[in-house]
Amino acid sequence: MTITDLRRGDSEGSKPRIPPHNVDAEASLLGAMMLSEEAISTVLELGLTDQDFYKPAHRHIFDAIRSLTIGGEPVDPVTVGEELRKAALLDGIGGLDALVRLQNATPAISSAERYAKIVRDAAKLRRVITAAAAIAEIAYSEPPDVDKALDEAESKIYDVSAGKLNEGAQQLSDLLSQSLETIEERWNNPDSMTGVPTGFTKLDELLLGLQPGALNVIGARPGMGKSALALNMAVNVARNTMRPVIFFSLEMSAYELSQRVLASEASVPSEVLRGAAPTERQWTEIGRAVGRLDIPLIIDDSPSTSVGSMRARARRVRLAQGDLALIVIDYLQLMGGDAKVENRQLEVSEISRNLKLMAREFNVPIVALSQLSRNLENRGDKRPNLSDLRESGAIEQDADVVMFIYRGEAAGDSTAARGTADLIVAKHRAGRTDTVKLAWIEPFTRFENFFEGTSPTTI
Known part of the structure; x- marks a missing residue:
């Protein structure tokens, strides 16, 4: 028996069996990708490839969409058609009308x-059929080394399910090994950081840099210098x-x-x-x-304000x-939710939670700027604290680090030193809190490292 025999069935005269597929899901998915950047990002994030499509024409269309996306080009029937025309494939898929x-x-x-998951699951089943046929071929060939044949068979099954066992769950021993590597790196290089250096020496010493997957909130009243x-x-x-660093403004x-x-x-x-x-x-x-x-700094002032739209644009970048170094959002209270909610407080709670999930998804620090409550202005001591975060306590709960900017001269304190600012680290989930000057x-609208008794150094 050969692979072909297996596909046709064991008995004489049986009809060929058609492998699992869903052409409607494939078509709907490709149509959605030509209508929405977020759909493209979602599909590519799932790891779908052209080989996951059953219909050859759909493979070519998907490949064209992916090529346009990587090149930063818009995706629509005209641009996809032109991409296919250049590859002499447009007529084969039915032309622009298709x-x-x-x-x-x-x-x-x-x-x-x-749709993408339906397409992916059907492709996995087809790979199972192919692997099973290949395993049967190995067995029918009566190999002299049976143990080696079993290893080969197991390998083919593993290839189909590769990566599935590692989604989400991780062995404690593997996690501890990663921790030991980090500790050893710190031991051998005391000045190294586990996170991304901000360029502000004292802050980096306190936080060990902005940590991957962490949500950092910087709050201040208007005019203090958040942006x-x-x-x-x-x-x-x-x-x-x-x-790449993305600054969503x-x-x-x-x-x-x-x-x-x-x-x-330029210091002008x-x-x-x-x-x-x-x-x-x-x-x-x-x-x-x-x-x-x-430098690879991308400033995005698109009108879309939801976490979902930002996630889609970050995926495209x-x-x-390549992998991002930092995402900055200026500022949190101007964002909108991905879904309708009863009130603004619940909406901000959803936004802060989704920002935290986004930081973990990209394994990158996110810095989100936040307004503070106006009630702060009515206090004698205008130095902010965690209760001053505007609109939602969820911001404080979801954030790994919360910092506040306080400039005494901007707050009307006549005794405050001119040209200085306090960066108050009020929450630090992984370490101590402190105030950095x-x-x-x-x-020049610029913050610099502060050195007592000397002129500030240029960043």
């Missing part, structure tokens, strides 16, 4: 993940790691933020970039700063540019 029909016939974009601190961190991380445009970054880096007043004529020295510094800012260079 792509339009796929898109128009999609029952529900929101069901893309379900400036987050931008400084984003630039430092992108420059030091040369890995829900308040300022990408252009405004780029002007802030340039002014800070921001009004110079807004229209005032620069001096020759300032012009020289601006040119040098542009060269230094050749990761697919095109930073220098504040207001003309």
Whole structure:
């Protein structure tokens, strides 16, 4: 008996058996991918490949969509059709009309993940059939070394289920081994960090950097410098790691933020970039700063404000540019939920919970900026604390680290030192809390390391 015999059945005259598949699910999935970036991200995150599709035309369409996505190109019937035309495959799949029909016939974009799982499961069953046929072929060949044949058979079954045993659950021994490696690294390199350095020395010593999978919240009243601190961190991380950093800005445009970054880096007043004529020295510094800012910092000011839309865009960046180093969100209260909820407090609770899940999914630190309650202004002591987080106690609960910016001079304290800021680490799930002093260079909208008795150093 051969593999072909198995596929046809044992008895003479039996009809060929058709392998498991669901062409409707394949078509609906491809249509959803041509309608939604989030659907594309969801499908690629599941690890689907062109070989998971049963119909050859669907394999080609999926491959074209994936190629466009990796290249950062838009995906729709026209662009997919052009990609297929260049590969001389468009006529074979039925032309552009076939792509339009796929898109128009999609029952529900929101069901893309379900369609993908149907396609994936059918593909797994086909692989089981192929593996079983190959195992039968091994047995019918009557191999001289039976133990070796069994090993080969087990290997084929394992290939089908590879990775399934490792989803979610992990052996304690493996986790302890990882912990020992981390401790040994710290022992051999006392100055090394387990997280991503922010560029602020005292803060990095306290937190050991921003930890992968951690949600970090920075809160402050307006005018304290939340966005400036987050931008400084984003630039430092992108420059030091040369890995993608995404800055989701829900308040300022990408252009405004780029002007802030340039002014800070060049050490020139921001009004110079807004229209005032620069001096020759300032012009020289601006040119040098542009060269230094050749870093993988992506500023996203898209109007979509839900965690789901941000997750989809982050997946696309990761697919095109590699693993992320940091995600920054400015700011939390401007975000919207992925689903309708009864009130804003519940919505913010959902947002903070989903941000924590997003940090774990990407294994990357997230820095989310947060407004503070106006009640803070009515207190004699205007230094913020955890109860001042606006709209929801869930932010405090979900965050691994909560920091507050306090500048006495901005709060109206006439006794406060000028040009300084306190970064109050009020919550640190993995360690101690403390207050880190930073220098504040207001003309350049920049925070720096603070050194007692000396001028601040340039970041």
